[in-house]
Amino acid sequence: MRLWLTLVGIGFRRWSTYRLAAFAGAFTNSVFGLIRAGVITATIAAAGGTLGGYDALTGVTYVWLGQALIGPVYFFAWTELAQRIRTGDVAVDLARPVDPMLAHLAADLGRAAFVFLPRGLPPLAVGAAVTGLALPGDPGAYVLGLLSVAFAVVVSFACRWLVNLTAFWLLDLRGPMTMYLLVTNILCGLAVPVQWFPGWLAAAAAVTPFPSMLQTPIDVLMGHSAGWDAVRLLAVQAAWAAGLLAAGRLIFTLGTRKLVIQGG
Amino acid sequence: MADNPYVVLVRLRMRAQTVYRGSFAIELVASLGATISGFLEIYVIFANVPALGGLDFPAAVLVFAIGHVSFSLADLVVGHLDALPNYLRSGTLDAFLLRPLPVLAQLITAEISLRRFGRTVAGSALAVVALAHTEVAWSPAKAALLAVTVCAGAALFAALFVGAAAVQFWLVEGTEFTASFVYGGSYAAQFPTSVFGTPARVLFTFVVPAAFVAYLPVLALLDIPGAAPGGLPAGVLGWCSPIAAAAVWTVALLGWRAGLRHYTGAGS
Numbered sequence: 001m002r003l004w005l006t007l008v009g010i011g012f013r014r015w016s017t018y019r020l021a022a023f024a025g026a027f028t029n030s031v032f033g034l035i036r037a038g039v040i041t042a043t044i045a046a047a048g049g050t051l052g053g054y055d056a057l058t059g060v061t062y063v064w065l066g067q068a069l070i071g072p073v074y075f076f077a078w079t080e081l082a083q084r085i086r087t088g089d090v091a092v093d094l095a096r097p098v099d100p101m102l103a104h105l106a107a108d109l110g111r112a113a114f115v116f117l118p119r120g121l122p123p124l125a126v127g128a129a130v131t132g133l134a135l136p137g138d139p140g141a142y143v144l145g146l147l148s149v150a151f152a153v154v155v156s157f158a159c160r161w162l163v164n165l166t167a168f169w170l171l172d173l174r175g176p177m178t179m180y181l182l183v184t185n186i187l188c189g190l191a192v193p194v195q196w197f198p199g200w201l202a203a204a205a206a207v208t209p210f211p212s213m214l215q216t217p218i219d220v221l222m223g224h225s226a227g228w229d230a231v232r233l234l235a236v237q238a239a240w241a242a243g244l245l246a247a248g249r250l251i252f253t254l255g256t257r258k259l260v261i262q263g264g
Numbered sequence: 265m266a267d268n269p270y271v272v273l274v275r276l277r278m279r280a281q282t283v284y285r286g287s288f289a290i291e292l293v294a295s296l297g298a299t300i301s302g303f304l305e306i307y308v309i310f311a312n313v314p315a316l317g318g319l320d321f322p323a324a325v326l327v328f329a330i331g332h333v334s335f336s337l338a339d340l341v342v343g344h345l346d347a348l349p350n351y352l353r354s355g356t357l358d359a360f361l362l363r364p365l366p367v368l369a370q371l372i373t374a375e376i377s378l379r380r381f382g383r384t385v386a387g388s389a390l391a392v393v394a395l396a397h398t399e400v401a402w403s404p405a406k407a408a409l410l411a412v413t414v415c416a417g418a419a420l421f422a423a424l425f426v427g428a429a430a431v432q433f434w435l436v437e438g439t440e441f442t443a444s445f446v447y448g449g450s451y452a453a454q455f456p457t458s459v460f461g462t463p464a465r466v467l468f469t470f471v472v473p474a475a476f477v478a479y480l481p482v483l484a485l486l487d488i489p490g491a492a493p494g495g496l497p498a499g500v501l502g503w504c505s506p507i508a509a510a511a512v513w514t515v516a517l518l519g520w521r522a523g524l525r526h527y528t529g530a531g532s
Contacts, residue, residue, distance in 0.1 A: 039459050043313055196311070
């Protein structure tokens with residue numbers, strides 16, 4: 001356990017080196033937040049004041065929390081493991097006395113913990129200043145919310161890990177990675193809340209882990225889902241995290257059997 | 265013609281990209297991702313409401329498609345200027361400075377990203393379908409407006425790319441600051457500007473004139489007396505995209521010149 005916490009700390013420190021890049025990212029997230037807040041506000045107004053359980057203020061809160069979580073949960077191309085497989089560096093991971101997947105997971109949690117400060121807080125501050133935020137007064141919502149964000153990071157990591165594992169069998173990762181980013185961006189609820197999806201798209205989203213990566217933590221954090229409803233959503237997240245990590249462990253083991261490292 | 269150095273450079277780049285047919289096909293299809301996710305966003309919104317910012321579904325799709333095609337054309341030709349910080353860090357820009365051609369022209373012809381053409385085709389198809397579902401009173405002037413709009417929009421985004429690259433001469437590590445104007449501008453251009461609050465509306469009309477890329481021309485095209493800024497008639501403002509593009513190009517080229525003069529090289 002101590003080893004694992006050390007790995008989380010190292011992940012945190014590694015990312016804290018790139019502070020300017022993190023703030024620049026927060027700036028981008030804020031500009032996009034401004035655009036999305038406009039679109040969401042206009043849509044809710046056109047629907048007559050409430051849509052899918054969101055009114056004008058909770059709608060923009062949804063947007064700003066989403067922009068704050070893009071960085072920590074990570075909706076970008078992550079190819080670190082794939083590159084290690086291609087170059088053969090993964091052999092070093094295998095030689096270490098820690099499980100490679102859990103070590104990478106620890107580093108990713110450390111990354112998320114750091115990135116939340118410079119990339120998560122500025123969009124929220126901009127949102128509070130420009131449109132106002134509807135944040136819950138109940139401290140319980142924040143405790144459950146933070147837990148939900150942590151689960152979201154684990155689910156996101158497990159998905160990225162699985163996509164990277166295709167590098168054991170494929171030479172070029174760009175195809176699978178682009179497909180993954182496309183499906184994630186649509187189904188996680190980044191641009192439009194999942195509650196607004198028409199039936200067929202909502203059904204597609206419901207059987208994927210993607211809403212657990214963004215829609216769920218936002219709804220729990222802003223108190224949109226509270227009490228037993230929130231606990232149920234957290235259980236769904238935990239189930240996805242456990243299932244995907246188990247699949248990741250299994251496929252990694254299968255991949256290492258096929259792996260041939262050149263050189264000596 | 266064949267002796268023109270730019271033609272030779274561009275032809276070489278195109279050949280290099282299409283040599284690996286399998287990879288090129290995958291990238292061509294992958295470039296459609298932005299079209300699909302962008303269209304789905306508008307589709308989901310209109311599954312809930314009949315109109316957004318004064319536009320109905322076909323008109324909103326038309327705004328999206330025109331903005332998308334304009335941006336994809338600019339991205340095709342100058343999108344790789346995003347990589348300028350890599351040239352600056354590694355010092356490879358010095359090689360461009362030694363050749364007897366303008367640096368910007370060399371950089372632009374240093375890569376043409378053919379794979380991004382997938383988006384241009386998909387966006388154009390979407391625009392045609394949307395136009396078929398709207399009632400445009402076609403006239404030679406309307407057809408000219410459509411052509412002018414796409415060209416001016418592409419030029420405007422290209423200028424944004426050049427301006428953003430110029431800022432990299434000072435920032436180097438802060439690419440995302442400028443990316444937010446280029447990509448944020450393209451995102452904003454795909455929606456009716458009327459949905460934004462005052463700060464965003466001012467930003468995307470006068471600072472990064474995204475409103476001129478698709479929204480204002482579509483108002484003129486469909487004869488919608490929409491909420492044009494300053495109370496000016498949309499029929500006039502719709503024709504002003506070339507002026508907006510020229511303004512952004514002026515700023516971008518001045519910035520580029522200043523940036524290039526600021527550049528001192530990365531070493532021996």
